[in-house]
Amino acid sequence: MGAAWVYAEMVGGHVHESAAELLTIARSLGAEVAAIALGPGATDAAAELGAHGAATVYASDDEVFSGFAGGPQTFAVAGLIEEHRPSIVLFPGTYEGRDVAGRLQARTGSTLMANAIDVVGTDRARTEIFGGMKVVDVQLAGPEPHLVLVRPRSVTPARTDGTAQVVAVPAEIPEAERGARLLERHEEVASGPKLEEAKVVVSGGRGLGGPEAFAMLDALAEAIGGAAVGASRAAVDAGWVPYSYQIGQTGKTVKPEVYIAAGISGALQHIVGMKGAKRIVAINKDADAPILKMADLGVVGDVFQVIPALTEEIRRRTSS
Amino acid sequence: MNVVVCTKYVPNPQGTPTLGPDNLLVRSDVEGALDPGDEYGLELALQLVERHGGEITAISMGPDEALAGVQRALAMGAHRGVLITDPALRGADALVTARVLAAAVQRQPAELVIAGVESTDGYTGTVPVTVAALLGYASVTAVRALELEGDALRVERQTEGGYDVFACPTPALVTVTAGATEPRYPSLKGIMQAKQKPLERLTAADLGLTAEDLRSTQTVVEVVDAAAKGGGEIVQGDAAVARIVELLAEAKVI
Numbered sequence: 001m002g003a004a005w006v007y008a009e010m011v012g013g014h015v016h017e018s019a020a021e022l023l024t025i026a027r028s029l030g031a032e033v034a035a036i037a038l039g040p041g042a043t044d045a046a047a048e049l050g051a052h053g054a055a056t057v058y059a060s061d062d063e064v065f066s067g068f069a070g071g072p073q074t075f076a077v078a079g080l081i082e083e084h085r086p087s088i089v090l091f092p093g094t095y096e097g098r099d100v101a102g103r104l105q106a107r108t109g110s111t112l113m114a115n116a117i118d119v120v121g122t123d124r125a126r127t128e129i130f131g132g133m134k135v136v137d138v139q140l141a142g143p144e145p146h147l148v149l150v151r152p153r154s155v156t157p158a159r160t161d162g163t164a165q166v167v168a169v170p171a172e173i174p175e176a177e178r179g180a181r182l183l184e185r186h187e188e189v190a191s192g193p194k195l196e197e198a199k200v201v202v203s204g205g206r207g208l209g210g211p212e213a214f215a216m217l218d219a220l221a222e223a224i225g226g227a228a229v230g231a232s233r234a235a236v237d238a239g240w241v242p243y244s245y246q247i248g249q250t251g252k253t254v255k256p257e258v259y260i261a262a263g264i265s266g267a268l269q270h271i272v273g274m275k276g277a278k279r280i281v282a283i284n285k286d287a288d289a290p291i292l293k294m295a296d297l298g299v300v301g302d303v304f305q306v307i308p309a310l311t312e313e314i315r316r317r318t319s320s
Numbered sequence: 321m322n323v324v325v326c327t328k329y330v331p332n333p334q335g336t337p338t339l340g341p342d343n344l345l346v347r348s349d350v351e352g353a354l355d356p357g358d359e360y361g362l363e364l365a366l367q368l369v370e371r372h373g374g375e376i377t378a379i380s381m382g383p384d385e386a387l388a389g390v391q392r393a394l395a396m397g398a399h400r401g402v403l404i405t406d407p408a409l410r411g412a413d414a415l416v417t418a419r420v421l422a423a424a425v426q427r428q429p430a431e432l433v434i435a436g437v438e439s440t441d442g443y444t445g446t447v448p449v450t451v452a453a454l455l456g457y458a459s460v461t462a463v464r465a466l467e468l469e470g471d472a473l474r475v476e477r478q479t480e481g482g483y484d485v486f487a488c489p490t491p492a493l494v495t496v497t498a499g500a501t502e503p504r505y506p507s508l509k510g511i512m513q514a515k516q517k518p519l520e521r522l523t524a525a526d527l528g529l530t531a532e533d534l535r536s537t538q539t540v541v542e543v544v545d546a547a548a549k550g551g552g553e554i555v556q557g558d559a560a561v562a563r564i565v566e567l568l569a570e571a572k573v574i
Contacts, residue, residue: 011480069460069477069486074453095462095479102446105415106453111537112414114444128546130337135544142537149446179458180475180488188482200573224574237498243478249443257571260564268337269440279571280552281564287554296552297567299560309561314574317565 001122002087002144004031007077008049008057009096010039010066015048018092020157022150023052025119026090027160034058035164036080038073039065043166050164052157057164062171064178070099071179076169078107086145087122093149101147111140112147115249117154122146131268132275153196153253153276188242192221195247198228201256203247203274204240205232207263207284207303211240216307217262223314230254232270248273262303266291283307321374321468321490323365324425325398326435326448327358329382329389337441343540344411345441347383354389357436359396359503361496364466365434366397366504372468374431375399379424381409381417387519394514395506401519402427408524413536418450423527425455432473433493437462452493460486461495 004026008019015037026033035054037045039061046057058080064072077100081089089104091097093115105112118126123140125148140146195201202217202224214229221227230252231245247254248270259277264270266282266289274280275294282295283306292298299306331337332351340346365376378393379402380386390401404420412420425433433452438445452459464483465476473488478497488494506514524534555563568574 069458069488070449071458098445099449099459099461102414102449103453103459105446106418106450109415112446112450113538114414114446124541129339132546134339135546136343136540137542139539139541140537141539142535180460180486180492182484183474183487184485185479186482186484200568200571224568226573233498239499243497244481250438257573258568269443279567281567283560292554293551297563298552298554299564300554300556301560306560306564310564313561313565314568318574 001031002085004029004033004122005086005089005145006033006035006054007089007091007097007100008035008037008045009092009094010037010042010045013041015041015045016092016094018094018152019049020052021152021155022090022092023049023054024155024157025150027053029088029119029122031087031122034086036077036169038076038169046164046166050162051159053160053162054164055162056167058167058169060169060171064171064173067182068178069180069182070096070103071177072173073100074103074107075173075177077104080169081108081145088119088144088146088148090119091147091149093151097149101149105147108145109143110145110147111142112149113138113140114149116148116150119148119150128272131271151253153255188244193226193228195228195230195252195254198226199257200224200227200260201230201247201254201274201277202227202260202262203230203232203264204235204262205264205270206234206238207265208235208240213304214241220307220311223311223318232264232267261291261295262307264291265289266294321368321372321432322428322430323368323374323376324428324430324433325358325362325365325376325378325393326421326433326451327362327378327380327389327393328355328439329353329380329386330355330439330441339543342411343543348385352385352388354392355436355440357438357440357498360498360500361434361436362393362396362398363501363503364496367501368432368468377402377428377430379421380404381412381420390519391514392506394517394519395511396504397510400517402522403519404522404524404527406524408531408534411536412534413538414444414447415450416534416536418447418454419529419533420524420527421447422451422454423529424522425451431490433457433491435493435495437495437497448493448495455491457491457493458488459493460488462497463494464497464500466494
């Protein structure tokens with residue numbers, strides 16, 4: 001069996017948290033484990049990657065890897081695969097992970113499995129369908145390496161406290177392989193706790209009717225303290241809140257102590273991102289909304305009455 | 321500029337999906353629709369050709385039912401439609417699908433290919449970039465706005481905490497996020513005109529693809545029901561607020 005590799009995505013000079021999760025899965029396969037880290041900060045990230053089980057880190061700090069839309073990474077990874085012939089490469093199910101794995105597939109002719117939640121062997125991966133109602137095992141065939149995109153936060157990362165040998169990756173990327181060039185970056189500054197780390201997530205959907213209603217959720221989150229506000233895809237698609245709020249298949253996966261869904265019907269796309277919450281509270285005026293069937297506490301009622309009353313009651317409790 | 325828009329006919333996203341005995345998603349006799357995610361890309365394509373001239377070809381791979389999706393694209397304003405239907409493509413994986421779409425794109429000159437970020441039924445989200453790489457095109461995914469500047473595109477890509485701006489050489493492929501723009505509804509005139517527009521039906525062989533090109537490399541070998549979560553408590557009316565507060569207190573978050 002060849003090695004199990006992990007694509008360690010670099011974001012803003014740091015390694016993405018998914019890398020430790022992917023390394024934890026890669027180690028379970030019993031193969032030699034290596035990571036690929038491309039972009040500024042990659043060499044420094046090797047310590048962290050080694051501590052999670054990478055014996056080797058193929059790294060380059062070159063800015064060519066952060067200045068284009070995935071072209072240079074694809075070219076470099078394809079070169080490494082050609083040289084070292086791993087059996088499997090795990091990618092994070094992020095935009096960049098999908099871009100690099102998708103373009104790579106055209107070069108290698110390898111199978112590419114998306115949305116995996118675990119990898120059982122170098123030729124077998126696991127996924128969930130229908131919003132997590134069914135667990136499906138998929139046999140992977142065709143030329144190696146098999147490419148697997150793993151949903152972020154599918155496993156809990158475990159440390160090995162090992163150290164990795166760093167192997168430099170050449171950064172000479174032919175012009176024709178570079179693709180679209182990054183011109184500008186715009187960051188919208190978010191306030192409050194991060195969605196993925198908050199103990200309580202208050203989330204709004206189509207039932208809120210418009211962007212103004214999110215102020216009501218902000219007030220509830222503030223009354224609870226340390227709570228973050230999220231949204232369903234419907235609310236994001238409608239332009240009421242930015243994409244950074246989105247929870248679900250296409251957005252973030254959250255696992256808070258309590259998840260409060262306000263005016264969210266419970267499309268499968270959304271459930272995938274929040275079903276790991278310890279306790280789920282759903283408020284919906286439609287008694288048949290699917291989310292009420294999976295909630296620990298389902299409230300059939302008007303969010304515009306329940307949320308402000310709840311906020312008021314929590315404020316009263318905490319101030320007394 | 322000529323634009324190809326990749327579209328998919330998907331089971332109604334509000335419906336209850338089922339698996340057949342072959343472990344493939346049941347697509348026949350299921351109420352379906354043009355993937356809502358594709359309408360945003362189509363709308364951006366329509367706006368581009370309205371400003372710069374050119375034609376839009378809507379292409380799709382799917383069973384006979386998928387004709388309704390291509391017709392919807394034509395009714396919205398696409399100039400020509402292509403539907404690839406072949407029993408050999410049932411259960412096609414991402415790479416096979418990308419080969420089919422890439423071969424279909426190559427049949428007409430286009431400076432730009434547009435697709436949705438991911439389909440509403442499969443959520444794979446990799447087929448478009450694989451199509452781009454097979455064709456040797458540059459690609460940018462999760463695009464929320466684009467403008468033609470000379471021979472290149474200036475595109476805004478949605479990111480976790482904001483957006484990035486890229487200069488993308490053509491020919492290019494972009495995937496468009498939902499919410500990028502408000503898709504138009506087909507007018508009655510559009511629906512009538514759609515019936516007169518050219519619509520080609522092709523098989524995999526028509527695209528020059530061999531049995532080897534169509535071999536899927538993924539097989540579902542086991543399907544297990546996830547541990548069912550029992551329904552919880554349902555409350556209404558005045559009791560609701562007190563119960564939520566109790567639950568928050570139990571969870572020690574207030």
